[in-house]
Amino acid sequence: MMYANQERGWLPRRGQGVQVTTVIDRPSDWFNALPPMLRMKPFTQLVAENQIPRPGESTIWMCPAAIDAGQKYFFAYAMNMRLSTWNSPAPDRINRIGSWSTVVLMADAPGSHCSVLPAQVVPPASDYNPLARHAGGRVNISFLDGHVGSFTGQEIGCGTSDPQRPDVRWIVPNSSWSGPTGG
Numbered sequence: 001m002m003y004a005n006q007e008r009g010w011l012p013r014r015g016q017g018v019q020v021t022t023v024i025d026r027p028s029d030w031f032n033a034l035p036p037m038l039r040m041k042p043f044t045q046l047v048a049e050n051q052i053p054r055p056g057e058s059t060i061w062m063c064p065a066a067i068d069a070g071q072k073y074f075f076a077y078a079m080n081m082r083l084s085t086w087n088s089p090a091p092d093r094i095n096r097i098g099s100w101s102t103v104v105l106m107a108d109a110p111g112s113h114c115s116v117l118p119a120q121v122v123p124p125a126s127d128y129n130p131l132a133r134h135a136g137g138r139v140n141i142s143f144l145d146g147h148v149g150s151f152t153g154q155e156i157g158c159g160t161s162d163p164q165r166p167d168v169r170w171i172v173p174n175s176s177w178s179g180p181t182g183g
Helices: 002-006 043-048
Strands: 075-080 104-111 138-143 148-152
Touching: none
Parallel strands: none
Antiparallel strands: 075 104, 104 138, 138 148
């Protein structure tokens, strides 16, 4: 909300989509744009200073249940792949995406991707699925209004595609991006 207020209603960009994250130097990607709102260093600065957050560290960047699989850049949380895509000429505006309490902003991530989306594509092509790493196969999701919910991977479509639930929305109305091929 702080970012959207400062940026006249625009949301940060999601970063890269279906591919493993390699581009980290765009200031408007969420992992560089949001930390300064919390008086923290952007991800690109952490990388430059050899301070990349890793699982096991006590930091806002890391989920305590995250496990390092040796990725170059590790994202314990990732932004909804359907929000503020680079396929669109401009990021999404907060007042044009529907109910903030139902739009997924961030979710538990598999580590190598800075954006996530439920998909039915067979791994590794769908390594961008949210990761159900918590007890009972649960995924923690933060919504645009700031609340957080815990859902089973099945409830939100991990490995099966977006279930198009009215209370957990990945799809952004009027988006110019139809989503990844095959999922």
